[in-house]
Amino acid sequence: MGGIVGKPESATSTWMPETKLEAKMVEAMQRRAAEGTALKSFNSIILKFPKIDDSLRNCKAIFEKFDEDSNGTIDHEELKKCFHKLEIKFTEEEINDLFEACDINKDMGMKFNEFIVLLCLVYLLKDDPTALRALEATFETLVDAFVFLDKNKDGYVSRSEMTQAVTESGEGSTGRIAIKRFEEMDWDKNGMVNFKEFLFAFTRWCGVGENEDEEEGEEKN
Numbered sequence: 001m002g003g004i005v006g007k008p009e010s011a012t013s014t015w016m017p018e019t020k021l022e023a024k025m026v027e028a029m030q031r032r033a034a035e036g037t038a039l040k041s042f043n044s045i046i047l048k049f050p051k052i053d054d055s056l057r058n059c060k061a062i063f064e065k066f067d068e069d070s071n072g073t074i075d076h077e078e079l080k081k082c083f084h085k086l087e088i089k090f091t092e093e094e095i096n097d098l099f100e101a102c103d104i105n106k107d108m109g110m111k112f113n114e115f116i117v118l119l120c121l122v123y124l125l126k127d128d129p130t131a132l133r134a135l136e137a138t139f140e141t142l143v144d145a146f147v148f149l150d151k152n153k154d155g156y157v158s159r160s161e162m163t164q165a166v167t168e169s170g171e172g173s174t175g176r177i178a179i180k181r182f183e184e185m186d187w188d189k190n191g192m193v194n195f196k197e198f199l200f201a202f203t204r205w206c207g208v209g210e211n212e213d214e215e216e217g218e219e220k221n
Contacts, residue, residue, distance in 0.1 A: 021097040025195050026155030028124050029146065033153040037144045042165050045145045053206040055138040056116050063115050073109030079118075086131035088122055098122070101196060104187075113208050117199040124195065146198050157185070157193040
C-alpha cells in the first residue's frame with residue numbers, strides 16, 4: 001500500500017497513500033499518535049496476546065449473526081445490513097472501500113479474521129462508534145501497539161522502526177525477530193506497513209481464525 005517519494009526510510013522520504021481509505025487511516029493514526037502510547041516495550045504487546053485473543057473471539061457471535069446464509073463469510077449486502085443494525089454510519093463509497101480493503105482474498109466475502117480487521121478500522125475512523133463500545137479496550141490496545149511501533153508518527157511502520165521496537169525490548173536475536181515480524185506484517189512487500197496490514201498480522205499472531213479454518217477442514221473430511 002502507498003508509494004514513496006525520496007529514498008526509503010531516509011529523513012526526506014514521504015510515503016504517499018494510494019487509496020482514500022489508506023489516507024484516512026494514516027490521518028487518524030497520526031492524530032492518535034500525537035496522544036502518545038502507554039506501551040513501553042514489544043514484550044508488553046506480546047503479553048497482551050491471550051487477553052486480546054479472548055476478546056476478539058467474542059466477536060464470533062456478531063459475525064454469525066450477520067452471516068445470514070451461514071456460509072462462513074459476510075458478503076457486501078450482509079455488511080451493509082450489519083452497519084445499519086449497529087448504527088455505524090458510512091457512505092456507500094466508504095462501505096465499498098472498507099469491504100474491498102478487508103476482503104484480502106478477493107472472493108467477495110469476508111471471513112472472521114477479515115471482519116475483525118474491518119471492525120477495528122471502523123473503531124479507528126469513527127470518533128465514537130457506540131456499537132463497538134464493548135470492544136473499545138481491545139481495539140484501543142491494538143491502536144496503542146501500532147503507535148508504539150510507529151516511531152516517527154507518520155502513520156506507517158518501517159523495517160527500521162520494527163527493529164528499534166524489538167531491540168528496545170532487550171530480546172535475544174533481535175535482528176532476526178524484527179525481520180520475521182516485519183515480513184509477517186508487510187504482506188504486499190513494499191517495505192512499509194499500514195494499520196490494516198498490522199491488524200491482519202496481529203490476528204495471525206493471536207491465532208484468530210486458525211481454529212475456524214481447522215474446523216472447516218474437519219467438516220470437509
